[in-house]
Amino acid sequence: MPRKEVPLSEPRTEQAPALPAESGLPPVDAEELLRLHREMLIIRRVEELAAKAYTLRKIRGFCHLYIGQESVAVGAAAATRDDWWIAAYREHGHAIAKGVSPRAVMAELFGKETGSSRGQGGSMHIFDRGARFLGGHGIVGGHVPLANGVAWAARARGENRVAVCFFGDGASNQGAYFEALALAQLHKLPVVFICENNFYAMGTPLHRQSALTNLSLRALGVGMAHEQVDGFDVEAVRDRVGAAAAWARAGHGPALLEVITYRFRGHSMSDPAKYRPPGELDEKKRSDPILISEQRLRERHGVSEERLAAVREEVEAIAQDAYRFAEESPDPDPATLYDYTYAPQRTSLGVGEAAPRHRLTEEA
Numbered sequence: 027m028p029r030k031e032v033p034l035s036e037p038r039t040e041q042a043p044a045l046p047a048e049s050g051l052p053p054v055d056a057e058e059l060l061r062l063h064r065e066m067l068i069i070r071r072v073e074e075l076a077a078k079a080y081t082l083r084k085i086r087g088f089c090h091l092y093i094g095q096e097s098v099a100v101g102a103a104a105a106t107r108d109d110w111w112i113a114a115y116r117e118h119g120h121a122i123a124k125g126v127s128p129r130a131v132m133a134e135l136f137g138k139e140t141g142s143s144r145g146q147g148g149s150m151h152i153f154d155r156g157a158r159f160l161g162g163h164g165i166v167g168g169h170v171p172l173a174n175g176v177a178w179a180a181r182a183r184g185e186n187r188v189a190v191c192f193f194g195d196g197a198s199n200q201g202a203y204f205e206a207l208a209l210a211q212l213h214k215l216p217v218v219f220i221c222e223n224n225f226y227a228m229g230t231p232l233h234r235q236s237a238l239t240n241l242s243l244r245a246l247g248v249g250m251a252h253e254q255v256d257g258f259d260v261e262a263v264r265d266r267v268g269a270a271a272a273w274a275r276a277g278h279g280p281a282l283l284e285v286i287t288y289r290f291r292g293h294s295m296s297d298p299a300k301y302r303p304p305g306e307l308d309e310k311k312r313s314d315p316i317l318i319s320e321q322r323l324r325e326r327h328g329v330s331e332e333r334l335a336a337v338r339e340e341v342e343a344i345a346q347d348a349y350r351f352a353e354e355s356p357d358p359d360p361a362t363l364y365d366y367t368y369a370p371q372r373t374s375l376g377v378g379e380a381a382p383r384h385r386l387t388e389e390a
């Protein structure tokens with residue numbers, strides 16, 4: 027027997043809206059594409075040097091590289107430069123794309139005083155309020171509800187800004203994630219949710235994490251606008267993030283973009299990534315976003331080999347400078363070890379004394 031719909035008197039919402047086809051951004055010309063290409067190269071080289079520093083034990087602890095996925099952060103930044111961003115632990119590239127300097131990122135990885143979090147956050151906790159970059163979060167999916175709070179605050183303050191939230195395919199199976207989507211849509215919060223589907227959560231491939239492998243469809247259950255985006259193409263990312271941000275900024279509510287991408291390295295520096303089927307990595311490297319942009323610059327825009335080589339050289343100098351800066355910077359003062367554990371207490375009378383903290387003393 028076919029099941030019957032239960033009649034309700036209230037009109038019911040059964041469809042998710044579609045994002046507008048236009049992003050409202052100007053088309054990408056040769057100069058803009060060169061800028062995006064250069065930005066991706068900076069992230070790539072900074073992280074390659076970070077990998078070297080890690081093997082030399084100059085960087086300790088967890089370290090998740092973004093190599094292969096640079097086009098996602100760089101394309102998104104081109105569309106949401108002045109907005110609020112929040113990301114997970116694979117965030118070195120997001121931080122740089124959002125305007126945190128390569129020096130401050132590398133110094134943070136080295137655990138130095140000059141790092142973006144004064145060397146006390148490390149790889150997974152890069153923050154820079156000035157750049158409107160709100161981390162760096164290690165609990166998978168844990169930061170997604172925080173994006174709702176960021177968007178709520180931005181709206182309450184009358185800012186015309188959206189919250190852009192980056193997370194992985196693995197995170198999109200977390201309970202907090204589903205709740206965050208439901209609330210964001212209900213309250214029409216200005217959030218652009220960007221699921222960076224790199225097809226693995228640590229060593230677990232997508233089809234073993236989720237029965238539904240089109241992750242953009244997670245939005246359907248809450249009536250949210252959603253799309254899949256080719257993440258290897260930095261222009262496509264810029265365009266569709268632009269459309270989603272314009273949609274959210276205009277008060278229509280959030281959107282979920284599933285951006286198809288791939289990481290070329292292991293999950294973290296300690297992962298030899300033996301779980302990939304043979305040939306998969308080589309095949310994916312053929313759609314390296316940096317190769318695609320370089321080819322497009324040559325073929326579509328007639329950019330010369332000399333100009334491309336000059337960009338590579340300039341980028342190399344920036345990355346090497348960041349490395350040197352990090353190496354030569356001082357360690358944080360051990361006496362400050364507990365200083366940033368608690369925020370200063372806020373009361374109705376204003377910001378008061380710092381919360382009790384435990385200074386390291388000779389006796390301690």
Ligand SMILES: Cc1ncc(C[n+]2csc(CCOP(=O)(O)OP(=O)(O)O)c2C)c(N)n1
Pocket residue numbers: 116164165166167193194195196197198224226227228293
């Ligand atoms: C709540 C929680 N569970 C498990 C972990 C361990 N863990 C760290 S990263 C990760 C995989 C997440 O994969 P995905 O969301 O696809 O992001 P990607 O690493 O691919 O960028 C897991 C399970 C964690 N950090 N937090």
Ligand SMILES: [Mg+2]
Pocket residue numbers: 194195196222223224225226227228
């Ligand atoms: Mg993943």
